[in-house]
Amino acid sequence: MTTATTKTEWLIANLGYLSGEFGRLRQQLATKEASQRSAHASRPANHAEASLEPPPAIDQLCDLFTLSAFERDLLLLCAGVEMDSKLAAQCAEAQGHPQQTYASFGLGMATLIDPHWSALTPSRPLRRFRLVEVEPSRSLASAPMRIDERILHFLAGMNLLDQRLESYLRVSPCPSWIADEHSSIASQVSHVIESYSQYSPVFHLCGDDPQGQEDVAAVTAQNAGRLLLTVRVEDLPPLGPDLDQFALLWEREYLLLPGALLMQCGPAGLNASAKHLLDRLVGQVFISCREPVRLNRAFLRFDVNKPGPIAQKHLWRKALGPAAANLNGALDNVAEQFRLSARMIFSTSSLLCGVGESPPGTVDAKELWRACCSLARPKLEDLAERIVPYACWNDLVLPDLQKQTLLQMAAQVRHRMTVYESWGFSAKGRRGLGVSALFCGESGTGKTLAAEVLARELELDVYRIDLSAVVSKYIGETEKNLKQVFDAAEEGGVLLLFDEADALFGKRAEVKDSHDRYANIEVSYLLQRMEAYQGLAILTTNMKSALDRAFQRRLRFTVNFPFPDAAQRAAIWSRVFPATTPTQDLDLKKLSQLNVAGGNIRNIALNAAFLAAQAGTPVGMKYLVEAARLEAQKIDRPLSDAEIRGWV
Secondary structure, eight states, X not given: OOSHHHHHHHHHHHHHHHHHHHHHHHHHHHOOSHHHHHHHHTXXXXXXXXXXXXXXXXXXXXXXXXXXXXXXXXXXHHHHXXXXXXXXXXXXXXXXXXXXXXXXXXXXXXXXXXOOGGGGSTTSXXXXXTSEEEOTTSOTTTSEEEEOHHHHHHHTTOOOOOGGGTTTOEEEOOOSOOOHHHHHHHHHHHHHHHHSTTTOOEEEEXXXXXXXXXXXXXXXXXXXXXXXXXXXXXXXXXXTHHHHHHHHHHHHHHHHSOEEEEEEOBTTBOOHHHHHHHHHOOSSEEEEESSOOOOSSOEEEEEOOOOOHHHHHHHHHHHHGGGGGGGTTHHHHHHHHXXXXXHHHHHHXXXXXXXXXXXXXXXXHHXXXXXXXXXXXXXXXXXXXXXXXXXXXXXXXXXXXXXXXXXXXXXXXXXXXXXXXXXXXXXXXXXXXXXXXXXXXXXXXXXXXXXXXXXXXXXXXXXXXXXXXHOOSSTTHHHHHHHHHHHHHTTBSEEEEETTGXXXXXXXXXXXXXXXXXXXXXXXXXXXXXXXXOSEEEEEESOGGGXXXXXXXXXXXXXXXXXXXXXXXXXHHHHHSOTTSOBOSOOHHHHTTSOOOHHXXXXXXXHHHHHHHHHTSOBOHHHHHHHHHHHHHHTTOOOOHHHHTTOO
16 A cells, blocks of 8 residues: 555455445344355455455454454454444344343354354463453353454554553654664664564664664664554553553554564663563564663674764764755864764754754854754753853963963864874774873862863863762762763763862772772772773862872873962962953062962952952952951961062
């Protein structure tokens, strides 16, 4: 059936065929002699309708569930009670209940051809697949027998998902676009299905691309002529009758639609309901999960991860079409910085090409970057604190060596596509390809500020890891929390900032008790994830010696932030006040005598500004003296006369 007209013609012909079958059953009910009933049954209702292509729905149903001729007529008898008023009246009259129109097994045994008692045993299709329901209040022979509503609709030509499953399942259409590597995996799965169909293995799609896994399953289902339906394992009913009904109804839909099932696992993996269901499900079943799972039945695992940078760039070009040519190499940075699924790339491209500030058919590189950042942001919002970077290079006062190191970090982030992909470094393995650095120095020397400067330069979001949300006293929970952080950060577009990193990355100790053992496991896990992480990560610490030495090899850069000398302090003072702040007679040389770090200088300047605002005058040296004394008291550091000599 390729057109709407052909579909309509088939529906009309199918209903005509069904009506003819009901007429045949009416004749059988009206005929008392078995020999005459047999003669009526042997004549087809309508030769033209009997040769339908595809066959009439009742014949399709018989093939799917291997119904006998008697079971076929018994099902038709139940359907006729619902669809044919004359047949319903005949059934009521034959059973002596003119006002109660229903079919019964006893009626079928008495009036239909070649009856057999096994037709309604629990192992036969009519009851096993609940094609009919028998009221339990009476004996099997006399109890009302009703056709299932889903089956009735199927016989009428409407093949729709059972309503009882609609709250659990959603249809996953076959994607218009799919990554080449995912298309190749779908072909492999399809080959397995064709070659080993009798074994019905479960296909475990494992990796960090749930949308790509769904695309692979959808393409595979389409190749097999099936419709993919997806269920989240968290939405499955609990163990009990509802789950048993789900399993039975799904087995029926597998045959009727025909369908394929994808079970999508969350971070917790398979729950008890999913495991129980997997032991019962037949047919084409997929599991989508980030981490490998263990099953009690035969399964095949395929790794489906987000496309690599080269594949991402190819997908962006394909999705953006002619607009990609105007991006002037910006796709290299996007493809290397972000890890998006093929579906997300094409939906984002469609949005940017159809909306946005650029002329039709073009895409602005900044709009594209912002769109990618917004896609990566939500997964980290609940796991870390986002800092909007405002600081620029001019705000950072450091010796030339440290500044050059920071500039080199920015350059390495920008040119990863060239070195890793074009020059082949990633072909030797992607472990250790992230850009990570340790910023060490006294408090207030500019470590966090430098991270913000880098983030602004590279147009990245800064996410500061909240230790209170990550570290847990329960064994294994810290690693789980850190895993969520790193997994979310892999989406790209972020700078991970581990402030006061020595709290997490401390030295592994000699194991004296179980607490030492699990503390060492946490550090070892961090070592592994830092090496595997492919983004930009910065660790800051006031105590470099407290860090585990194994981190030194895994960190690409180490930047020591020295305590500022007088010249550097003067430079910091010259930049600490915004251009719109009113100042009066500030002496930078005298201010530089104050032997404090940049963070303290900022606090002093801010407090002095409030003092001046309260007095209604510009910021002057007298307010700075008062603010300096407040800061010295706060940090419990004596303020010498030499430091503030000549300020007022």
